[in-house]
Structure formats: structure tokens, C-alpha cells
Amino acid sequence: MPVGHAQWNLSSKKISECEYDLIFTVSLDKGWHTFSVNKIKDVDLEVFPTQIIFKPNSNYSLVGNLSETKPTPEYDPTIKKTVLLHYNKVVFTQRIKLNSSSKVKISGKYEYQICKDACEQPPYETFDFDLQGTSACK
DSSP states (O other), X not given: OOOOSEEEEEEEXXXXXXXEEEEEEEEEOTTOEEEOSSOOTTOTTXXXXXXXXXXXXXXXXXXXXXXXXXXXEEEETTTTEEEEEEESEEEEEEEEEEOOXXXXXXXXXXXXXXXXXXXXXXXXXXXXXXXXXXXXXO
């Protein structure tokens, strides 16, 4: 993983026999921020919301939407809009349900932008989670 101003740590937490929370914890260097997953209307070219994109696979399904720790609303004078930011640390969580009794690989990528005095868009990173299904998950 490239060294940057944001360090991603991935983990999973078993919720039930067939459900897991996939947890993406991002630690940001002091003074740096990233954007919420929520899109802000009419700022497509200036603000890149954080995206976690899951590769479709019939062996699992997403349960609900991606959640995040509460972002900080902040007025951005450059674009004259209030944006939703994360400083220091943010946790994104996606609940998934396994649809298989065998081992399931959940893959995808995350894209984001980090800013301090100027913004950078690091290259996207891919991820994999290997989770074990049970006979109850079929």
C-alpha cells in the first residue's frame, strides 16, 4: 500500500451465522481531511465523495447502505457550498449477507480524495475479504 496521508485498515466483524460487517477504518494525518460518502449536489467536479465499490458476486449480498461515522459539515468558500468532511479518523461500515456455505471472497475498490491546502486523489486501492459461509447461509 502506498504511503500517503490516509492509512486504510480493513477488518470484518461477524454479526450472525451469515452476516458480517466489513469495516474500513481510515486514519488521516493531522490537518488532512477526506469527504463523506454522501454526494453534494452540483459539485461533481470539485468534490469527490469517498466511494467503496463492491464487485458483484452471487455468493453475497449487501445489506443496507454503506454507513460512516458522523462527518463534519464545513463551508467551503472556493465552491460556495457546505461539504461533509472527516478529520483524523473515519470508519465506513458495510453489512453483507453470505449466500453460500463455502468460503466467499468479497472484492472491490475504494476511491477517495484527501485535502489539506490542496486536494489529492490517490490511486484507487483494491480490497479482498475472505469469509467462511455455513450451511445456514444457502
